[in-house]
Amino acid sequence: MAGIxxxxxxxxxxxxxxxxxxxxxxxxxxxxxxITMENGEFTLFRTLFDNHVNIEVIKDKKHGTTSLNKFDDKxxxxxxxxxxxxxxxxxxxxxxxxxxxxxxxQFHLGVKEPDVDKLMQRAKEFSDDxxxxxxxxxxMQIILKHVNAQSIYRNTxxxxxxxTSGYYEIFVEFAGNDGTNSTGIAGTQVVTxxxxxxxxxxxxxxxxxxxxxxxxxxxxxxxxxxxxVIFTPxxxxxxxxxxxxxxVGESVVLDGTGLWLGKVGEKVAADKLTIAFKPWDxxxxxxxxxxxxxFRSEDYTIIENGVLKSYMTSLYAxxxxxxxxxxxxxxxxxxxxxxTAFSDMVKNMKRGxxxxxxxCGTPSGNGELSGVAKNSFYVEDGQxxxxxxxTMINFNLADMMQNVTTLSKEVLCDGTMVVPYIEVEHVLIxxx
Amino acid sequence: xxxxxxKGKKSLFETGMQSVLRGQENRARxxxxxxxNLVVNERSEQNxxxxxxxxxxxxxxxxxxxxxxxxxxxVLKAATExxxxxxxxxxxxxxxxxxxxxxxxxxxxFIIDFEQKKLVDICMQVDKYIVDKYPxxxxxxxxxxxxxxxKVICTSDAFDGHVAYPRCCMYVVLNMESKxxxxxxxxxxxxxxxxxxxxxKDLSVVYEKIDNVYKKLCDKAEGVYAEAGVKTVILAPDVAxxxxxxxxxxxxxxxxxxxxxxxxxxLGKQVASELVSIVDYAHTALGKQAPLPVYLDxxxxxxxxxxxxxxxxxxxxxxxxxxxxxxxxAPCGNARGYSxxxxxxxxMRNTVVLPGKxxxxxxxxxxxxxxxxxxxxxxxxxxxxxFMFGINMGYEIKHGKLGRAILDTTVSGVAxxxxxxxxxxxxxxxxxxxxxxxxxxRMAVSMGGPAIRCQITIGGR
Numbered sequence: 001m002a003g004i005x006x007x008x009x010x011x012x013x014x015x016x017x018x019x020x021x022x023x024x025x026x027x028x029x030x031x032x033x034x035i036t037m038e039n040g041e042f043t044l045f046r047t048l049f050d051n052h053v054n055i056e057v058i059k060d061k062k063h064g065t066t067s068l069n070k071f072d073d074k075x076x077x078x079x080x081x082x083x084x085x086x087x088x089x090x091x092x093x094x095x096x097x098x099x100x101x102x103x104x105x106q107f108h109l110g111v112k113e114p115d116v117d118k119l120m121q122r123a124k125e126f127s128d129d130x131x132x133x134x135x136x137x138x139x140m141q142i143i144l145k146h147v148n149a150q151s152i153y154r155n156t157x158x159x160x161x162x163x164t165s166g167y168y169e170i171f172v173e174f175a176g177n178d179g180t181n182s183t184g185i186a187g188t189q190v191v192t193x194x195x196x197x198x199x200x201x202x203x204x205x206x207x208x209x210x211x212x213x214x215x216x217x218x219x220x221x222x223x224x225x226x227x228x229v230i231f232t233p234x235x236x237x238x239x240x241x242x243x244x245x246x247x248v249g250e251s252v253v254l255d256g257t258g259l260w261l262g263k264v265g266e267k268v269a270a271d272k273l274t275i276a277f278k279p280w281d282x283x284x285x286x287x288x289x290x291x292x293x294x295f296r297s298e299d300y301t302i303i304e305n306g307v308l309k310s311y312m313t314s315l316y317a318x319x320x321x322x323x324x325x326x327x328x329x330x331x332x333x334x335x336x337x338x339x340t341a342f343s344d345m346v347k348n349m350k351r352g353x354x355x356x357x358x359x360c361g362t363p364s365g366n367g368e369l370s371g372v373a374k375n376s377f378y379v380e381d382g383q384x385x386x387x388x389x390x391t392m393i394n395f396n397l398a399d400m401m402q403n404v405t406t407l408s409k410e411v412l413c414d415g416t417m418v419v420p421y422i423e424v425e426h427v428l429i430x431x432x
Numbered sequence: 433x434x435x436x437x438x439k440g441k442k443s444l445f446e447t448g449m450q451s452v453l454r455g456q457e458n459r460a461r462x463x464x465x466x467x468x469n470l471v472v473n474e475r476s477e478q479n480x481x482x483x484x485x486x487x488x489x490x491x492x493x494x495x496x497x498x499x500x501x502x503x504x505x506x507v508l509k510a511a512t513e514x515x516x517x518x519x520x521x522x523x524x525x526x527x528x529x530x531x532x533x534x535x536x537x538x539x540x541x542f543i544i545d546f547e548q549k550k551l552v553d554i555c556m557q558v559d560k561y562i563v564d565k566y567p568x569x570x571x572x573x574x575x576x577x578x579x580x581x582x583k584v585i586c587t588s589d590a591f592d593g594h595v596a597y598p599r600c601c602m603y604v605v606l607n608m609e610s611k612x613x614x615x616x617x618x619x620x621x622x623x624x625x626x627x628x629x630x631x632x633k634d635l636s637v638v639y640e641k642i643d644n645v646y647k648k649l650c651d652k653a654e655g656v657y658a659e660a661g662v663k664t665v666i667l668a669p670d671v672a673x674x675x676x677x678x679x680x681x682x683x684x685x686x687x688x689x690x691x692x693x694x695x696x697x698x699l700g701k702q703v704a705s706e707l708v709s710i711v712d713y714a715h716t717a718l719g720k721q722a723p724l725p726v727y728l729d730x731x732x733x734x735x736x737x738x739x740x741x742x743x744x745x746x747x748x749x750x751x752x753x754x755x756x757x758x759x760x761x762a763p764c765g766n767a768r769g770y771s772x773x774x775x776x777x778x779x780m781r782n783t784v785v786l787p788g789k790x791x792x793x794x795x796x797x798x799x800x801x802x803x804x805x806x807x808x809x810x811x812x813x814x815x816x817x818x819f820m821f822g823i824n825m826g827y828e829i830k831h832g833k834l835g836r837a838i839l840d841t842t843v844s845g846v847a848x849x850x851x852x853x854x855x856x857x858x859x860x861x862x863x864x865x866x867x868x869x870x871x872x873x874r875m876a877v878s879m880g881g882p883a884i885r886c887q888i889t890i891g892g893r
Binding site for chain 1: 467471473477478480493494518524548551552571607610615616617691693813815818819823824845889
């Protein structure tokens with residue numbers, strides 16, 4: 001931490017010499033160790049030493065940002081001069097601002113130093129577990145990473161946050177393959193702060209591998225019908241992200257096109273749906289401690305029992321559009337589970353799909369979404385009939401939020417989110 | 433401009449270890465003007481050095497955010513140690529990689545930087561043009577993006593070189609309401625290889641593009657939903673290029689072939705109509721400089737064209753040195769890393785469907801009931817070649833003539849099935865050089881093609 005404090009001190013003094021301006025800056029030092037396995041063999045070991053400096057200035061109501069990966073005095077001076085020139089080139093806007101001073105704080109998250117030997121053992125065990133338990137899985141890549149980061153954030157209002165963090169990431173990319181047939185590619189990822197558990201038991205890894213094996217002989221769905229869809233937790237997050245960014249994201253708030261603008265306090269989703277962003281939830285492994293504008297990050301609920309509570313806006317958009325800013329700037333999504341077991345959700349389904357991923361373009365502003373159901377299974381009369389191929393689903397994201405019928409008891413905690421299976425009705429499903 | 437400080441370090445390469453040192457600088461400029469407000473005004477520079485060291489089947493890699501002789505020595509040492517460490521876990525000893533001829537390669541252009549003020553002013557002028565001429569729009573966004581990279585490459589057993597990839601582009605996004613009050617959006621992009629002065633010295637080209645986007649958006653505001661099902665369509669060059677890249681290109685990257693892609697069992701087989709040929713060009717395409725010319729890859733292989741599909745037959749894959757050895761072919765220079773801290777991966781460069789003999793007019797006239805699909809915002813495909821693309825602009829074709837515009841829809845299919853239905857190919861290729869491919873790392877790529885007529889599944893209600 002000593003090195004980056006020195007760099008931060010240098011920046012502080014350079015900024016002070018520039019006279020009346022607002023600024024915030026982050027100095028970070030990161031060391032990443034990454035091991036790659038391909039087709040069951042270790043192939044690559046990387047060590048990355050990275051520096052990062054981010055500077056944001058507001059001078060004469062004009063705004064500029066820059067980033068660099070150099071810590072030397074000359075580079076810092078040049079960067080500051082250049083970002084001021086950039087700001088000068090911009091246009092005045094009274095709504096640019098940074099947060100007032102926070103209490104200085106220090107945060108220590110996760111495990112700073114990796115146990116590389118243990119990581120190698122777990123990697124080998126993971127590869128062997130997949131080969132033994134899932135013989136019809138072809139693993140393309142396993143990427144195991146430990147990221148150790150130290151950072152200091154300051155602003156000209158007197159804030160100072162120091163943060164050290166260390167966490168492991170486990171990513172596996174695979175397909176079902178029996179020597180003749182291959183499924184589409186699938187990937188699953190977990191973030192953790194310890195190596196206590198065999199990797200195959202983490203997150204949804206085991207389930208995702210099983211699903212790929214079960215997808216080797218897909219069936220075609222005949223015709224077109226309106227049915228129910230159970231989105232897996234990972235897919236639920238994809239759909240909810242599309243809905244929220246399309247209807248209350250920073251960009252649509254600024255340009256005034258979001259469908260839910262002016263609807264804070266109104267019902268936009270099913271009663272049983274409550275969505276929160278909780279960086280401080282103990283199930284989220286590595287998280288922000290302050291917002292991009294320099295406020296202390298707080299947990300907040302964006303939809304509570306179906307009622308819209310907030311937009312996803314920065315301080316700038318909040319000032320500009322006269323709305324409240326979001327209490328954090330991350331996407332640490334937490335949706336608590338419901339009271340129905342996933343197996344019962346399937347048993348209760350008349351006709352529809354379990355959808356693991358949707359291959360689709362970015363949905364349009366009106367929320368219409370049409371995409372190919374990937375890693376998905378056809379369900380009829382409570383029975384899973386098989387994986388599907390060339391099957392499209394079509395729905396409106398705003399309707400989807402209203403049409404949630406069931407949340408599973410089980411939730412996926414992969415270190416970045418807490419989300420259950422979510423069932424939605426009235427989805428148009430079309431086969432060949 | 434990066435100085436060549438790496439050549440003197442060759443003596444530090446450990447005997448028996450195939451080594452590459454790479455110095456690299458990435459520079460980004462980003463300006464976003466949304467509704468007349470300058471919401472992003474950003475410059476960033478990142479440079480550093482990395483080393484990759486191969487030893488009998490395993491590789492060590494290290495990078496540092498400094499481009500100095502000392503940093504080069506440190507990353508070489510760390511990468512070599514990593515290779516030795518990993519080698520202890522190797523299950524079987526593999527031979528050294530094939531050696532290639534050595535020499536020096538250089539790209540024809542280097543990077544020019546412009547003051548941010550000049551770039552902001554350009555965007556402001558474009559924004560003013562839009563707001564003055566088209567006040568009825570509900571919103572507008574102008575984005576300038578520059579992502580240039582420069583590399584110095586020094587290898588133990590292949591080419592060395594100094595190459596640069598300047599690229600800039602401008603996105604214009606226009607929004608209006610449809611006839612029933614729904615928000616509609618249409619975007620277009622101008623730019624590619626080169627500097628701001630290459631593309632934006634004369635803004636009349638940009639204005640012409642904006643006029644065109646506005647006209648189409650007005651058509652779209654009166655648009656109708658496309659009818660779902662398998663239809664005869666003409667895919668405009670933007671869409672054909674996206675299919676060449678996403679649905680065919682990725683399946684013939686050798687690392688994904690090894691991962692079980694549909695291309696594996698189809699080498700040498702008919703995978704498309706005889707009218708379809710697809711090439712990944714290195715630096716010269718169809719008699720001109722390729723949209724994003726690549727002269728040397730990050731393993732020191734001089735870039736050459738990779739023929740992927742020829743007259744419908746799957747002819748080859750794209751490789752790095754390791755997969756080329758595995759398949760017994762020569763690599764064509766496809767191994768590239770996005771940042772100094774990224775290891776090179778097999779990446780496409782300028783991937784294109786080759787032109788045919790038909791004219792677009794003949795093709796439209798040949799369709800009794802179908803669609804002309806003009807542009808795609810994005811797309812995805814997987815190892816099976818099953819693809820999905822969002823279509824954000826298109827028209828009906830009725831009795832050989834263009835009809836009403838259609839609202840956003842999607843198309844999907846399986847590439848090698850769909851390409852077999854191609855029965856007309858236009859004689860004019862258009863490129864799109866602003867693309868960024870995301871395969872573990874980002875990478876600048878270009879793609880293109882002629883218009884093609886085929887059967888495709890259209891999604892929708």
